[in-house]
Amino acid sequence: MMPKTPLSFTLNGSETALFVDPGANLLDTLRRGAGDLTPKLGCAQGTCGACTVLIDGEPHLSCLTLAETVEGRDIATTGGLADGPDLHPLQQAFMEGFAAQCGFCTAGMLMAAKALLDRRPNPSRDEVIEAIGGNLCRCTGYEPIVDAILTAAARMQGRSA
Amino acid sequence: MRAFSYEKVKNPAGAAARAAEVANAKFVAGGTNLLDLMKLEIETPLHLIDVNGLGLDRIEGTDDGGLRIGTLVRNTALAADERVKRDYPVLTRALMAGASGQLRNKATTGGNLLQRTRCPYFYDTAMACNKRKPGSGCAAQAPGAFSRQLGVVGVSEACIATHPSDMAVAMRALDAVVETVMPEGETRAIPLADFHLLPGHTPEVETALKPGELITAVTLPAPVGGHQSYTKVRDRSSYAFALVSVALIRQPDGSGAVALGGVAPKPWRNAAADKLLPEGAKAVMAELMKDARPTEQNRYKIKLAERTLASALNEAKG
Ligand SMILES: Cc1cc2nc3c(=O)[nH]c(=O)nc-3n(C[C@H](O)[C@H](O)[C@H](O)COP(=O)(O)OP(=O)(O)OC[C@H]3O[C@@H](n4cnc5c(N)ncnc54)[C@H](O)[C@@H]3O)c2cc1C
Ligand code: SF4
Ligand code: FES
Ligand code: FES
Numbered sequence: 001m002m003p004k005t006p007l008s009f010t011l012n013g014s015e016t017a018l019f020v021d022p023g024a025n026l027l028d029t030l031r032r033g034a035g036d037l038t039p040k041l042g043c044a045q046g047t048c049g050a051c052t053v054l055i056d057g058e059p060h061l062s063c064l065t066l067a068e069t070v071e072g073r074d075i076a077t078t079g080g081l082a083d084g085p086d087l088h089p090l091q092q093a094f095m096e097g098f099a100a101q102c103g104f105c106t107a108g109m110l111m112a113a114k115a116l117l118d119r120r121p122n123p124s125r126d127e128v129i130e131a132i133g134g135n136l137c138r139c140t141g142y143e144p145i146v147d148a149i150l151t152a153a154a155r156m157q158g159r160s161a
Numbered sequence: 162m163r164a165f166s167y168e169k170v171k172n173p174a175g176a177a178a179r180a181a182e183v184a185n186a187k188f189v190a191g192g193t194n195l196l197d198l199m200k201l202e203i204e205t206p207l208h209l210i211d212v213n214g215l216g217l218d219r220i221e222g223t224d225d226g227g228l229r230i231g232t233l234v235r236n237t238a239l240a241a242d243e244r245v246k247r248d249y250p251v252l253t254r255a256l257m258a259g260a261s262g263q264l265r266n267k268a269t270t271g272g273n274l275l276q277r278t279r280c281p282y283f284y285d286t287a288m289a290c291n292k293r294k295p296g297s298g299c300a301a302q303a304p305g306a307f308s309r310q311l312g313v314v315g316v317s318e319a320c321i322a323t324h325p326s327d328m329a330v331a332m333r334a335l336d337a338v339v340e341t342v343m344p345e346g347e348t349r350a351i352p353l354a355d356f357h358l359l360p361g362h363t364p365e366v367e368t369a370l371k372p373g374e375l376i377t378a379v380t381l382p383a384p385v386g387g388h389q390s391y392t393k394v395r396d397r398s399s400y401a402f403a404l405v406s407v408a409l410i411r412q413p414d415g416s417g418a419v420a421l422g423g424v425a426p427k428p429w430r431n432a433a434a435d436k437l438l439p440e441g442a443k444a445v446m447a448e449l450m451k452d453a454r455p456t457e458q459n460r461y462k463i464k465l466a467e468r469t470l471a472s473a474l475n476e477a478k479g
Binding site: 002005022023025044045046049052058059060061064065066068069112130131133134135 | 162164165166167189191192193196197200201209211213237260261262263264266267399400
């Protein structure tokens with residue numbers, strides 16, 4: 001057995017410290033180590049986007065990220081989107097617009113969308129499509145997801161969609 | 162996944178020396194290809210050397226007016242760089258045609274050049290594959306095998322896999338050079354043309370890199386201008402590897418450069434074909450495909466490549 005390595009990072013604004021096995025990936029570390037079950041394991045090979053989390057604000061696939069590479073960095077997951085009982089505008093728009101059916105892709109979609117809106121508060125429809133181009137959804141046909149992201153963007157800017 | 166140990170290194174020569182000294186060690190950069198292959202136990206290193214701390218993440222001008230791209234520059238950053246967008250637009254287009262936003266945020270310049278083939282039989286560890294297990298045979302060339310995505314030219318009896326990178330095809334059209342450092346500390350510069358090797362009898366040997374040799378940067382010569390395009394044909398319109406791709410640089414006088422992706426074990430270009438550009442797509446493709454060795458299933462790629470080039474040339478004349 002190789003010894004475990006200490007690891008600390010910020011998870012949704014909270015300091016998090018734990019021990020990881022050498023070679024652990026970030027997705028396992030978040031789910032099993034930190035108990036944040038919001039990032040999902042879909043393909044484990046970089047194809048589906050369900051495991052998308054933000055590392056220092058950029059979307060990354062946690063299934064292909066070595067846990068040891070996030071030492072000291074800032075991780076954001078869907079678990080940190082809501083403010084207490086108040087859903088994030090993206091979550092609210094997804095719920096109202098039926099942008100989630102089985103829901104398996106939703107956490108990854110939300111994080112890819114959040115990274116986009118943080119960078120470009122008024123994205124075009126094409127920019128939304130490009131931003132979620134690495135996230136597969138087998139249920140919705142994507143249109144409700146694109147609509148929900150545009151609705152959330154409009155609301156966050158105080159416009160009507 | 163097999164257990165492995167992990168270390169971070171601080172300087173490039175030290176990284177190369179460590180890789181030569183530790184048994185079965187590999188570098189890890191973005192990890193988007195290596196970790197995937199490790200999960201499938203296609204790659205089984207015992208030790209990973211993380212090169213992310215080496216500071217090789219800058220894009221800077223060279224003395225001869227070109228650009229030096231550090232190996233750790235992410236595909237996202239490279240595609241967005243103002244100098245690349247203005248002076249080497251074929252590269253930005255190729256990068257944006259590859260993978261997805263999340264992957265491009267991680268994928269590095271050197272890692273992209275070294276990504277391994279997407280041949281389905283290379284990925285299926287139950288199948289014969291000379292590249293994965295030398296001497297075991299090539300399941301992709303068995304009767305009825307699924308070979309429509311695989312290579313048509315530069316391939317061999319031992320292996321017909323393609324190199325999957327989009328970025329490398331644009332860099333080949335731009336005459337890029339790969340800079341490296343060896344375990345003993347010397348550096349060398351390898352033209353991208355000579356960097357990837359054809360399979361011959363040894364498809365497991367894919368590049369000119371020596372054991373432990375670390376890529377430090379890729380350099381581009383001074384901008385050549387012209388109309389530059391990257392046309393990628395794939396089974397769906399985003400997030401898929403190329404069936405055929407064409408990187409084209411065309412000068413107003415009709416001269417230029419063409420490199421193909423999706424058809425060969427390396428970005429496919431030659432000087433004789435470039436010279437034929439003024440004569441049109443048919444002549445160029447006849448030269449590029451003169452030693453083609455397609456299967457029944459992937460013969461279509463030869464015609465597809467010609468039509469893709471014809472359409473790119475039309476647009477360039479536009
Ligand atoms: C779902 C999916 C879709 C994709 N689609 C596309 C696509 O359409 N087009 C495309 O071009 N690519 C595509 N890719 C591939 C992607 O571009 C590569 O995985 C990526 O570029 C590899 O870079 P990396 O830094 O993550 O490499 P790593 O995975 O870190 O490394 C890859 C290899 O390079 C070696 N290495 C890394 N850096 C160095 C160095 N400095 N010196 C020596 N050796 C080094 C490693 O040891 C390893 O063997 C896709 C990948 C996935 C998972
Ligand atoms: S084509 Fe190459 S990679 Fe594919 S099965 Fe044959 S030997 Fe392996
Ligand atoms: S689980 Fe990470 S991309 Fe599918
Ligand atoms: S809602 Fe089911 S996969 Fe997207």
